[in-house]
Amino acid sequence: MIKHLVVVGVGLIGGSLALDLKQQGLVGKVTGVGRRRANLDKARELGIIDAIADSAAAAVGDADLVLLAVPVGAMGPLFRELAPVLPPGCIITDAGSTKQDVIAAARAGLGERIGQFVPAHPIAGAENSGAEAARPGLYRHKPLVITPLPENAPEAVDRVTALWKACGATVCRLPPERHDQVFAAVSHLPHLVAFALMEELAGRPDADIYFRHAGSGFRDFTRIAGSHPEMWRDISMANKDALVAEMDTFIAKLGDLRDLLKAGDSAALEALFARAREARHNWIKARGH
Amino acid sequence: MIKHLVVVGVGLIGGSLALDLKQQGLVGKVTGVGRRRANLDKARELGIIDAIADSAAAAVGDADLVLLAVPVGAMGPLFRELAPVLPPGCIITDAGSTKQDVIAAARAGLGERIGQFVPAHPIAGAENSGAEAARPGLYRHKPLVITPLPENAPEAVDRVTALWKACGATVCRLPPERHDQVFAAVSHLPHLVAFALMEELAGRPDADIYFRHAGSGFRDFTRIAGSHPEMWRDISMANKDALVAEMDTFIAKLGDLRDLLKAGDSAALEALFARAREARHNWIKARGH
Numbered sequence: 001m002i003k004h005l006v007v008v009g010v011g012l013i014g015g016s017l018a019l020d021l022k023q024q025g026l027v028g029k030v031t032g033v034g035r036r037r038a039n040l041d042k043a044r045e046l047g048i049i050d051a052i053a054d055s056a057a058a059a060v061g062d063a064d065l066v067l068l069a070v071p072v073g074a075m076g077p078l079f080r081e082l083a084p085v086l087p088p089g090c091i092i093t094d095a096g097s098t099k100q101d102v103i104a105a106a107r108a109g110l111g112e113r114i115g116q117f118v119p120a121h122p123i124a125g126a127e128n129s130g131a132e133a134a135r136p137g138l139y140r141h142k143p144l145v146i147t148p149l150p151e152n153a154p155e156a157v158d159r160v161t162a163l164w165k166a167c168g169a170t171v172c173r174l175p176p177e178r179h180d181q182v183f184a185a186v187s188h189l190p191h192l193v194a195f196a197l198m199e200e201l202a203g204r205p206d207a208d209i210y211f212r213h214a215g216s217g218f219r220d221f222t223r224i225a226g227s228h229p230e231m232w233r234d235i236s237m238a239n240k241d242a243l244v245a246e247m248d249t250f251i252a253k254l255g256d257l258r259d260l261l262k263a264g265d266s267a268a269l270e271a272l273f274a275r276a277r278e279a280r281h282n283w284i285k286a287r288g289h
Numbered sequence: 290m291i292k293h294l295v296v297v298g299v300g301l302i303g304g305s306l307a308l309d310l311k312q313q314g315l316v317g318k319v320t321g322v323g324r325r326r327a328n329l330d331k332a333r334e335l336g337i338i339d340a341i342a343d344s345a346a347a348a349v350g351d352a353d354l355v356l357l358a359v360p361v362g363a364m365g366p367l368f369r370e371l372a373p374v375l376p377p378g379c380i381i382t383d384a385g386s387t388k389q390d391v392i393a394a395a396r397a398g399l400g401e402r403i404g405q406f407v408p409a410h411p412i413a414g415a416e417n418s419g420a421e422a423a424r425p426g427l428y429r430h431k432p433l434v435i436t437p438l439p440e441n442a443p444e445a446v447d448r449v450t451a452l453w454k455a456c457g458a459t460v461c462r463l464p465p466e467r468h469d470q471v472f473a474a475v476s477h478l479p480h481l482v483a484f485a486l487m488e489e490l491a492g493r494p495d496a497d498i499y500f501r502h503a504g505s506g507f508r509d510f511t512r513i514a515g516s517h518p519e520m521w522r523d524i525s526m527a528n529k530d531a532l533v534a535e536m537d538t539f540i541a542k543l544g545d546l547r548d549l550l551k552a553g554d555s556a557a558l559e560a561l562f563a564r565a566r567e568a569r570h571n572w573i574k575a576r577g578h
Contacts, residue, residue: 123504202568215412229562273518279491
């Protein structure tokens with residue numbers, strides 16, 4: 001049970017967590033903090049938050065949990081702001097898509113209070129943003145990664161784990177650097193590829209001919225190109241090294257595939273497609289949906 | 290009204306058309322032809338077809354429409370088989386994802402009867418295949434491209450147009466070479482990219498770590514990597530030149546994006562992401578879903 005939850009960034013991620021915890025009676029009061037007042041008013045109107053505070057520092061006086069659900073580039077100033085006013089028993093957690101940079105910002109900002117920060121990453125992004133995108137049940141059966149710090153008390157990690165489990169997430173743990181490398185491959189790279197294809201076609205003088213004939217395969221492939229530009233700028237920069245490495249690997253892979261095609265090696269193409277299809281079928285089966 | 294429709298390849302595409310036409314009372318009898326007897330038996334059991342024939346040639350004696358819904362690489366022999374037995378008033382149409390190669394195969398196989406072939410491409414592929422994947426309504430609001438031949442009688446083109454319109458498709462016309470170039474960009478390239486990513490990750494020794502943390506963005510991005518390997522081998526080979534050109538363009542684009550990232554040019558990244566997002570929002574809005 002959380003008495004007072006402070007959500008900094010009341011959008012899809014932060015808002016959905018608040019709704020889930022409220023629905024289950026696991027939270028007393030929720031205070032929202034954010035840059036856009038209109039979004040906070042909307043969040044209160046929708047029953048996602050109960051109160052609005054002007055700043056994170058002003059909100060945390062009696063808080064027992066703070067969720068930072070803002071772009072990863074915006075977290076540094078928040079840690080610095082919270083350090084001098086954070087109550088001793090209060091845990092900060094986050095929902096950042098990268099972990100090494102957020103942890104570095106937390107260490108720099110929180111100093112000796114770093115043990116109060118439990119880094120986490122819920123895998124439930126969608127291309128919609130803002131309080132209106134929030135909905136209960138978003139985290140059901142979704143992976144959630146916690147990358148604990150050596151300074152974290154086991155109870156603090158358990159508390160954040162329990163919170164997300166209550167929302168139906170499948171919680172696992174990874175070292176921060178492994179987290180960032182895995183997500184460069186399964187999330188950040190696909191986002192950049194989808195953005196690149198959409199932007200490439202949109203820039204052609206006859207773009208409308210292409211878009212008019214694009215079907216549902218294209219729609220699904222490019223869904224993530226509707227994601228938030230600022231958020232993805234921050235993620236890309238925060239995870240630059242791992243992402244550049246994955247892009248180099250993938251560009252080389254596409255080059256190999258292009259050469260097979262150019263050479264007319266239809267057997268090798270079919271074998272590659274078959275391995276891909278089998279891997280995807282197995283993944284979907286294991287995933288259950 | 291079609292008295293006797295012959296569907297060669299009773300899978301998602303051919304089966305769904307048969308179901309739609311039956312449901313609307315626009316077809317008298319449907320005969321199925323295919324390589325796998327079990328699939329044809331299933332199609333008859335499901336009410337998709339009324340009769341099974343051993344070969345296309347054996348089926349077309351009194352047919353007024355033949356739909357070739359087989360991988361594009363399998364169409365050449367069918368045109369040769371049908372040429373000597375095709376009734377004069379019977380129209381052949383197809384559902385091939387590439388058009389220049391199918392037209393070339395039709396010219397070679399049908400000879401003087403080429404005017405009876407009206408090339409078409411319904412944009413409604415999904416990763417499922419076989420008769421069990423067929424369903425009525427598949428073509429509603431989906432684009433359908435006809436690439437008419439100079440030899441086609443206007444009535445023949447109108448008849449195929451009317452058929453697909455009756456199923457709810459949005460019919461448009463393109464020259465065959467333009468069709469192939471547009472679909473290399475909006476369909477064939479994304480398929481190869483999705484296959485490549487799936488195969489790349491599946492080949493890593495620690496593949497399970499990647500797949501365990503992949504979320505819904507990855508799921509949608511790779512949906513088309515579940516497509517049929519043989520079908521996509523044929524499409525890739527059939528549209529090789531246009532597809533190699535699109536791959537070269539896209540590999541260069543990804544290289545530029547990688548360089549922006551490596552250089553830490555966050556403003557340029559954000560601007561590119563924003564252009565992509567805007568283009569996608571506009572497309573989805575124009576598309577209506």
